[in-house]
Amino acid sequence: MGEVVNVIVAFAVIVFIFRWVTSGNDSPEQRSAVSALGFRPKPVTQDMVDTISNMFPDIPADNIRFDLLRTGSIEQTTNKILERGFLDAPPAAYHTLYPRNTAPAPTGAPAPTAATTATQKKKTESLISRYHLEERAQTAENIQEEQLGGKAVWEDTAERREASLRERKAQMILAARQRMLAQQVAQEKAAN
Structure with a gap:
């Protein structure tokens, strides 16, 4: 029984010495980070x-x-x-x-990258302008929703299939726009 106590005491002393030796290399900032975060x-x-x-x-x-x-x-x-x-x-x-960087960018900061300008552009760009449907959106008022969409026909070549897919996308976007405009008109009528 006495040997077990001696082993436990020796182990505790070794752990204490090891922690004391390894913590001596830490700067005050590292010690505060370890105590605040709970890990090194x-x-x-x-x-x-x-x-x-x-x-x-x-x-x-x-x-x-x-x-x-x-x-x-x-x-x-x-x-x-x-x-x-x-x-x-x-x-x-x-x-x-590690405070968040909420300060504005300094004047000597590099210009925004292409990735950041692309995400900003995506947020402001509508589907109509992204797919260049401005002219068709103005004339789409007369097109009935049944004409838009429909079933696709399997085309012979990849180019024709791609063109068919692009056309169906455009039709779906225009149909969604028409539904949105009709919903807005209905809401305005209900408000009056």
Whole structure:
């Protein structure tokens, strides 16, 4: 029985010495991060966060960075997203250590990338303008909805099938626009 107590005491002393030796290398910022987060943060670069953000744009960047601080691995974080479908939100202590960048971009900042301008353009661009249907939208007022859509015929060549698909897309967009306009008119009449 006395040997078991000696082994437990020796093990506790070894663990204490190991923790004391390894914690001596930490800076005060690292010690505060460890105490606030509950784990030793791994180094994370913005490229790592961007890589995962590009794969999963619906996951918030703070959630990605917090999980990367925990794992230190893009693969582990990606697997966690694929398995669970989400990442845990960081605790409040995370935001004190890693505040969000809400400040406006400095004047010497690089211009917006093509990806950001493309997403801004997508938000403001309508389907009518995206598929260049402005002229057809003005003349579509006279077309009956039964004429739009219909069954597609299997074409002989890939080019003709592609053209048929494009035409059906345009017809569906115009039909949806007509339904929306009719609904707006009905709502205006109901309001009066």
